Amino acid sequence: MKIKINQLSALYISLALLTLLSTTACEDIVEINPTNAEPRMVVNGRITPFQGQNWVRLNKSQAYFERGESPVISGATVVLEDDAGRVDTLVESAQTPGLYPIEQPGEIGRVYALSIITPEGEHFRSDPERLTEAPPIDTATYYVEPATEADEEDEYFVLLTATDNAGTRDFYRWRYSINDTIVTDPEELSFSNDNFLDGNQVRDFQLNFEPFRQGDTIRVEQLTITEDHFLYLNLVFNQTAFRGGLFDTPPAPIRGNVRSVDDGNIYALGYFYAAGMAEKTLVME
Amino acid sequence: MKHLTQWALLLLFSISMSPLFAQQKATLSGHVKDVANGEALIQASVIVQETRSGAYTNEYGFFSLSLDPGTYTIKFGYLGYESQILTVELTESKQMEIELVNKDVTTQEVVISSRAEDENVKQVEMSTVKLQVSELKKLPQLLGEVDIIRNIQLLPGVTTVGEGATGFNVRGGNVDQNLILLDESPVYNSSHLLGFFSIFNADAIKDVKLYKGGIPANYGGRLSSVLDVRQKEGNNKRFAGTGGIGLLSSRLTLEGPLGSEKGSFMVAGRRSYMDLFLKLSPDSNINNNTLYFYDLNAKVNYQIGEKDRLFLSAYSGNDVFGFQDQFRMSWGNQSATLRWNHLFSDKLFSNFTAVYSDYRYQIGIPESEDNNDPFDWTSHIINYNAKADFGWYASPKFTLDFGANALLYRFKPGDVDFLGERTNFNDFELEHEHALETGVYASAEQKVNDRLTLRYGVRLSAFQNIGAGKVFIYEEGKPRTVANIVDTVTYGRREVIETFTGFEPRFSANYVLDDQRSIKASYNRMKQYIHLVSNTTSATPLDIWKPSGSYVEPATVDQIALGYFQNFADNQFEASVEVYYKQFDKLLDFKDGAQLLFNETIETELLSGEGRAYGAEVMVRKQKGKLTGWLGYTLSRTERKVAGINNGDYYPANYDKLHDVSLVVNYQLSKKWDVSANFAYMSGRPITYPDGRYDFDGVIIPNYGNRNGARTPAYHRLDLSANWDLSKPDKRFKSSLSFGAYNVYNRRNPYSISFRPNADDPSITEAVQLSIFGSIIPSVTYNFTF
Structure with a gap:
């Protein structure tokens, strides 16, 4: 459940190849000069039923090899709407320009959409996202792989148990932070559908590939996401974690769910999602 | 189907009429064979000096010539063999078994091509290349493994995505557009080790022929090429063996007569032994791994009376990979072919074939304490093919090939069993699919006059996707997604779900300017009814094939080619220039990020596109003398057009390479030593560069612009080898050592360029930039025959 079966197999094929090629294959960092496109709006936003966990962040895309943080979009008009008539104009954070926190949490079963008017006056809108209740995390434990060498550290891996809703097509994502820093390594993207496990209790599936260290505080969010969000994550995973081998899929622009109101072919990068959430925090002792 | 039957009847009728206009003639027929081992010589020439007419032997070494009664001087020729000139008094029909002597045995002269000397100019065939295994054995080979597919990639018009990629691309065709036949049995995956080596054990192979264009009507089912590989029949004169010990694998082939030259057998085995080296490693992460492949080839043939001969051949190959006790994977082809040659008369040759083949792969996590969710996942493609082929040698000026076949497919795309008692997952099986592909064909070769030869024919094909099965119905006018499924239609066993038919005309012409020069032209239309479902750069062994059906249409290609052919210096040099244009229609393509494995509703991930490919190929080949080899150059373009990709504009295919140069030479230094070199240069392959970057939830994402809008740096490589003949004169046991070096100057050829954040x-x-081979790869191989 940690990763889907096809990703698993592909991963192992790569491993097979690596074993085989370890003597001959090599990687080099090369200089290339791609043509850069005009900067575009990047939307990162979410709404969950948890207070203080919801926000919209607006940035601009950068040239691929540009150093430094991406520029923020300040002074946009950002409005959150739902299917029960809520119209919520978000106020940009004073401390963090480009961040538009959502004060009022989401409700289960509601459908949310985002409307953005950029400082330049362009009007964007997200596709509707339904917030579906997340099943609880039944248990969250961890196990320790003791270090074998003196200069190594013990390795900690978190195991989760959760139960899928029977009879519905569900999509899940696990998002976690180490000591309040969200993990952004693409290989640690964790998401699944319930194709092979509808209605099952899935026991002790491993959350992290990269080991945690002793003393780390891990906070896990178990999110119930929409199919669109799942497909988006899948594209992100394929184009970030899974590159540079024999079995790459063709890279392509990833369309998120925010597009121009005037011209449907113009779209913003990034994704705005609504998700049910269950969370657990545990300390690696 | 009805018109197919009519066609067949018409053909039979015309054959039965044949005595009417051939009555006064006498027929000279028979076989041409190698005197040393009785192997049939394919495309040997049989020339009647008096009439300047002649024939070539077919795949079984058979020829037939109908002449007015009289006395003739007949020359039997085969490149690399001593010609035999016989005076034949032909008063009535006569059969002859001709045995030719290989010059290699008698003289120092090295000849590398297996065919008639002037075939390049005289045959109507174009866009075809024959390779002889003995030639390949002298060339530099990766790790010393003589690899047919890798050598094919050195020919003009053949490219690959990159080193180590499965399969090959012919004139802009995808890897699934090659009909690969091993003794007429289809091969679905020709690769070992994911593409580094091919499944053909060179010692067991007699003849390799690649058709890139002007494909004869007896072949069908793939768009771009036919690779016809024939296994050795086995020595019918004496018991003999061939073998070798290399760095990667060892092999042994045994052959010999069965019942006083009436028949013969051949068995061959090859196994790699990287896993033995892995075991030597002290590191438990490595020495627990399994990694090997093997091939077994077997063939027997037996002559029953004067008119009948039976051939039974079989192949079994497998790749096995195990990663400690955490993971197991294997894949391989199994096939068996039974053939029956029958002479209805000395003019009507026939061959009946029955083929069974099974391509299978298996992946699993074995049951063990550490493995949470052990599973076993298997997939099969099973084929049953029945075929009848006839060759009617009406006169030296007119021959007719015709036949029919029926091919039954069973696709079992995936069956997953979760093994553990407390598994989290539910077992899953993808719907099996069944299909029947039938074809009838007729192809005539007519010598219009001394200069002009025509070959014209047609193949009529039909494809039926049959039940049991279910088809999802999607809401009309809406995107094809799971959410838009409105109905499911269930079909019973053997119920026809969908039927397609194809009209595939084939045409070739050869106009001989003089003894040394000719102009050729060809046109062919091909239909392909089954498709490889793969959207990765290199196809994987796990890719499934999908038959045409409710949501997948058959693909079509039209190809025209023109060529100029010339031989120089007493046929020492063969040269050709060909130009081609291909238009593809209804090519299968895939949505971005398509989920192709374990998808019950795979039609939701499919797109359909068109393609075009055009180019020019130049080849100069030297066949005789101390220096042999070839120089090939291809200038080509291959493009795809798919709605939804690259704004619906044409974009270069993954294996589009503008320039492709290869030079292959072998030089006989002395009786004991010969040296060889390969040089290859190719334009870089298309890749996609990012035009910007952004983040989603902190994950840094490159934003990819134009599909395949950029290119990797060019590819070039030099390989060298030297062969040292250790044989003692007059001894039956002969042996040699081959020393090789692949990628001599340590070129780091780019396979891919990917983009990622710095780890720190x-x-x-x-x-x-990933290079599959970053350095020189030396090899040494010991070969022997007895």
């Missing part, structure tokens, strides 16, 4: 500082992004 994710705010810095970098471009990473």
Whole structure:
């Protein structure tokens, strides 16, 4: 459940190849000069039923090899709407320009959409996202792989148990932070559908590939996401974690769910999602 | 189907009429064979000096010539063999078994091509290349493994995505557009080790022929090429063996007569032994791994009376990979072919074939304490093919090939069993699919006059996707997604779900300017009814094939080619220039990020596109003398057009390479030593560069612009080898050592360039070039025959 079966197999094929090629294959960092496109709006936003966990962040895309943080979009008009008539104009954070926190949490079963008017006056809108209740995390434990060498550290891996809703097509994502820093390594993207496990209790599936260290505080969010969000994550995973081998899929622009109101072919990068959430925090002792 | 039957009847009728206009003639027929081992010589020439007419032997070494009664001087020729000139008094029909002597045995002269000397100019065939295994054995080979597919990639018009990629691309065709036949049995995956080596054990192979265009009507089912590989029949004169010990694998072939030259057998085995080296490693992460492949080939043939001969051949190959006790994977082809040659008369040759083949793969996590969710996943493609082929040698000026076949497919795309008692997952099986592909064909070869030869024919094909099965119905006018499924239609066993038919005309012409020069032209239309479902750069062994059906249409290609052919210096040099244009229609393509494995509703991930490919190929080949080899050059373009990709504009295919140069030479230094070199140069392959970057939830994402809008740096490589003949004169046991070096000057040829954040500082992004071979790869191989 940690990763889907096809990703698993592909991963192992790569491993097979690596074993085989370890003597001959090599990687080099090369200089290339791609043509850069005009900067575009990047939307990162979410709404969950948890207070203080919801926000919209607006940035601009950068040239691929540009150093430094991406520029923020300040002074946009950002409005959150739902299917029960809520119209919520978000106020940009004073401390963090480009961040538009959502004060009022989401409700289960509601459908949310985002409307953005950029400082330049362009009007964007997200596709509707339904917030579906997340099943609880039944248990969250961890196990320790003791270090074998003196200069190594013990390795900690978190195991989760959760139960899928029977009879519905569900999509899940696990998002976690180490000591309040969200993990952004693409290989640690964790998401699944319930194709092979509808209605099952899935026991002790491993959350992290990269080991945690002793003393780390891990906070896990178990999110119930929409199919669109799942497909988006899948594209992100394929184009970030899974590159540079024999079995790459063709890279392509990833369309998120925010597009121009005037011209449907113009779209913003990034994704705005609504998700049910269950969370657990545990300390690696 | 009805018109197919009519066609067949018409053909039979015309054959039965044949005595009417051939009555006064006498027929000279028979076989041409190698005197040393009784192997049939394919495309040997049989020339009647008096009439300047002649024939070539077919795949079984058979020829037939109908002449006015009289006395003739007949020359039997085969490149690399002593010609035999016989005076034949032909008063009535006569059969002859001709045995030719290989010059290699008698003289120092090295001849590398298996065919008639002037075939390049005289045959109507174009866009075809024959390779002889004995030639390949002298050339530099990766790790010393003589690899037919890798050598094919050195021919003009053949490219690959990159080193180590499965399969090959012919004139802009995808890897699934090659009909690969091993003794007429289809091969679905021709690769070992994911593409590094091919499944053909060179010692067991007699003849390899690649058709790139002007494909004869007896072949069908793939768009771009036919690779016809024939296994050795086995020595019918004496018991003999061939073998070798290399760095990667060892092999042994045994052959010999069965019942006083009436028949013969051949068995061959090859196994790699990298896993034995892995075991030597002290590191338990490595020595627990399994990694090997093997091939077994077997063939027997037996002559029953004067008119009948039976051939039974079989192949079994497998790749096995195990990663400690955590993972197991294997894949392979199994096939068996039974053939029956029958002479209805000395003019009507026939061959009946029955083929069974099974391509299978298996992946699993074995049951063990550490493995949470052990599973076993298997997939099969099973084929049953029945075929009848006839060759009617009406006169030296007119021959007719015709036949029919029926091919039954069973696709079992995936069956997953979760093994553990407390598994989290539910077992899953993808719907099986069944299909029947039938074809009838007729192809005539007519010598219009001394200069002009025509070959014209047609193949009529039909494809039926049959039940049991279910088809999802999607809401009309809406995108094809799971959410838009409105109904499911269930079909019973053997119920026809969908039927397609194809009209595939084939045409070739050869106009001989003089003894040394000719102009050729060809046109062919091909239909392909089954498709490889793969959207990765290199196809994987796990890719499934999908038959045409409710949501997948058959693909079509039209190809025209023109060529100029010339031989120089007493046929020492063969040269050709060909130009081609291909238009593809209804090519299968895939949505971005398509989920192709374990998808019950795979039609939701499919797109359909068109393609075009055009180019020019130049080849100069030297066949005789101390220096042999070829120089090939291809200038070509291959493009795809798919709605939804690259704004619906044409974009270069993954294996589009503008320039492709290859030079292959072998030089006989002395009786004991010969040296060889390969040089290859190719334009870089298309890749997609990012035009910007952004983040989603902190994950840094490159934004990819134009599909395949950029290119990797060019590819070039030099390989060298030297062969040292250790044989003592007059001894039956002969042996040699081959020393090779692949990628001599340590070129790091780019396979791919990918983009990622720096491991230490994710705010810095970098471009990473992967080279499959980063350094020189030496090899040494010991070969023997007895």
